[in-house]
Amino acid sequence: MDSTIDENKMKKESELWWLRRGKFFIRQETMATISLADGAIGILPHHLFISSGVGRPNLFVTPKKYSLTCRKHSYHKRKLLYKSDSLFKSRDAVCCSVGESGEASIDIASDGTVPEVNEDALMAARKALYETQSRQETLEKERDQLLKELATSKVKQQEFLAKVEEENETGRLVLEAERKKASSKNLKVEVEATKGSVESSNEVAPLKDEAYTRRYETLHRAPKAAESASKIWRQRAELAEPVFPKSRLLDERDEDAIVVGGRLALLIDDDSQKSKLLSDGPRREIPDWMARRIGSVRPKFPPRKINISEANTSKFKSLELPNPAEVWSVAQAKPKYGDTLIEHVIEKEFIEKKRKALERALQRKTIQYQKTPEEITLEPGTGTGREIVFQGFNWESCRRRWYLDLAPKAADLSRCGITAVWLPPPTESVAPQGYMPSDLYNLNSAYGTQEELKYCIEEMHNQHLLALGDVVLNHRCAHKQSANGVWNIFGGKLAWGPEAIVCDDPNFQGRGNPSSGDIFHAAPNIDHSQDFVREDVKQWLNWLRNNIGYDGWRLDFVRGFSGGYVKEYIEASNPAFAIGEYWDSLAYEGGNLCYNQDAHRQRVINWINATGGTSSAFDVTTKGILHSALHNQYWRLIDPHGKPTGVMGWWPSRAVTFLENHDTGSTQGHWPFPRDKLMQGYAYILTHPGTVSSSETNVKFCLACWM
Structure with missing residues (x-):
């Protein structure tokens, strides 16, 4: 490079380097490489700076090494530029030009000539330098702060990872402890069962030994008894032998x-x-x-x-018997007129023939009752409003082939005015009464087989009777145990798992959503909020309607799930009549029934409202009030507004009145109606609005009041 200073070129293409208090050496050659040692170099673009030689150094450069190629003017002598601590004595001017390639050319003027310097530009350059330095310091501080934060975050991250690992270890230990606890519990249960079986076998073993001993003694005595009996018969034979005449052979004269x-x-x-x-x-x-x-x-x-x-x-003659034709026969004998008994029988037969002739004449002349269009029109799930429901079973009906016993009585029930028959739960059940169902599609129960059920329903339809099925939708008994020993795995066609059980059931570890009603603690409570559960229930109800022949439903324990699901099921199956069992406790004070039972019947009304009015409900309020009212407390039968105090007073078309059923009466007797007040009770519900329901044991009282 040429060492001549070109100011225009320096302004356009290069930067000015001012070396102050720098330590560098120039070799003996024309071309020399300058190595920056501890000098400070400031980067000042497009300006030429001259050191004043006074004051503290104020120009710095980043610690970066540059390889510089320099050339001195031919008329200068080689000499060491560094003299003492400053350059102001020699007043040498060093001009440096740096290109884009990173190489710099330095011109040193030792003749004392100093280029002209613009003070304003110098001040602006210094100001820019100060700003650059402050920005650099700020960036360094921020960098240090970020490094500190990074280190802190790393420490926190390590602490968090350690904490997570500790929690995982704790959770693993807890799960392992629970697993060990469950296994020990199952082991204890198995040990207890084994102990019970051993104890029972120990108890049965003496009985078996005693039975074997008795049998052995009996067998031991049998030969002795046989010997004594044969001895007695031998003695009898010896005594009877001389009695009979000795046989003798007949000769020719005796033939x-x-x-x-x-x-x-x-x-x-x-x-x-x-x-x-x-x-x-x-x-x-x-x-x-x-x-x-x-x-x-x-x-x-x-x-x-x-x-x-x-x-x-001999004067005696042999016995001569009459011919069979001459013997008197009862079938061929003719009645003897004049006998009182015969005349009474003839009169009775004549009266019976006359009665049958009159009945046939009356049947021909009788005008058959024709139902009005209002009576024929059915509302969804609530019938015509003129139904009389008959509960066709009691708590002990499962001990007999009930379907076959009930079917022949359909004609008598129809003649008595019954319009609907409430049949027992049809499904396979853990309890024989049917209220602990397991496989919903298995209709072979304690009451009879599926074919017997269809035959019974067909007989009801032949007599124009509605067949109501008792369906249990709130709960269902499982077929298998889970891995931890809980009965929550179902079998049959509807093979559900724990996800079909509500999560707040305390006994069966369900994985579904919380229950929308009360918990039934004896069996897993079904989660009706699950879509697959509702679809399966609707398909099952339609199968009962179309394949088996049911006309309506009696819904068991509807307090266990929301009435909104009942509405969906009724709309899907379209029954002719539906009744919900919402059995709730009445209000008592001091052991006596309160007069105001509005809160109780309001809960029943709320459930009917939740179903959209598609279902009726048993009027439990009226039954409870009648228990006390018929004991000379008739003021209980009317509310302050002049209406009946039960559900029939607020919504009579959705109230199903009753006095007894299989729970309150029969052999359970949870809440039996006073026997001496049955006639009055049926007289009351038959003369008031609502659908009347009579149990199998009290139908004669109901019909006596109705007739």
Whole structure:
């Protein structure tokens, strides 16, 4: 590079380097490489700076090494530029030019000539330098702060990872402890069961030994008894042997002899009495007067004849029996007129024939009752409003083939005015009564088989009766246990798992959503908020309607799930009639029934509202009030607004009144109605709005009041 200073070129393409208090050496050659040691170099673009030689150095450069190529003017002598601590003595001017490639050319003027410097530009450059330095310091501080924060975050991250690892270890230990606890619990249960079986076997073993001992003793005594019996019979035979005449062979002269007697000889011969006494034995000694009377009464049969000549000359004749045609027959005998008994029988037959003729005439002339269109029109799930429901079973009906017993009574129920028959739960159940269902599609229950059920429903339909099925939708019994021993895995066609059970069921570890009603603690509570559960229930109800023949439903324990789901099920299955069992406790004060039962019947009304009015409900409020009202407290039967105090007073078309059912009465007797007040109770509900329901045990009282 040329060492001549070109100011225009320096302004446009290069930067000015001012070396102050710098330590550098120039080699003896024309071209020299300058190595920056501890000098400070400031980067000042497009300006030429001259050191004043006074004051503190104020120009710095970043610690970066540059390789510089320099050339001195030919008229300068080689000399060491560094003199003392400053350059102001020599007043040498160093001009440096740096290109884009990173190489710099330095021109040193030692003749004392100093280029002109613009003070304003110098001040602006210094100001820019100060700003650059302050910015650099700020950036360094920020960098240090970020490094500190990074270190802090790393420490926190390590602490967090350690904490997470500790929590994972704790959770693993807890799970392992719970697993061990569950396994130990199962082991304890198995041990207890084994102990129970061992104890029962220990209890049964003595009984079996005792039974075997008795059987052995009996078998041991049997030969002795047989020997004694044979000995007795042998003695009897020996005693009876001289009684019978010895048999003798007939010779040629006796071939034509006639033997008269046979069994008759036992009656006429004295030896016959001996044989009878030997076989039976006398109870007491016969007195003489009785012996004489017996001898006089005994018929005189002819003695035994030996030959024909004696038989022909005897005054006695052989017995001649009449022909069978001459014997009197009851079937062929003609009645004897004039006999009082015969005349009474003839009169009774005549009256019966006349009664049947009158019945046939009345049937021909009777005008059949025609239902009005209002009576034929059915509302969804609530019928016509004129139904009389008959509960066709009780708590003990499962002990018999109930479907076959109930089917023949359909005609009698229809003639009595019954319009709907409430049948027992049809599904397979853990309890024989049917209220703990397991496999919903298995209809072979304690009441009968599926074919017997269909036959019973067909008989009901032949008599124009509605068949209501008792369906249990709130809960269902599982078929299998889970890995931790909980019965929450279902079988059959609807093979659900724990996800079909509500999560707040305390006994069965469900994985579904919380329950929308009360918990039934005896079986897993079904989560009706699950879509697959509702679809399966709707398909099952439609199968009962279409394949089995049910016309409506009686819904068990509807307090366990929301009435909104009941609305969905009723709209999907479209029953002719539906009743919900919302059994809630009434209000009592001091052991006595409160007069105001509005809160109780409001809860029943709220459930009916939740179903959208598609279902009726049992009027439990009216039943509870009648228990007290019929004991000379008739003021309880009317509320302050002049209406009945039960559900029938607020929504009569959705109230199903009753006095007894399989829970309140029958053999359970949870809440039996007073027996001496049944007639009054049925007289009340039959003369007030609402659908009447009568139990199987009280139907005669209901019909007596209705007729």
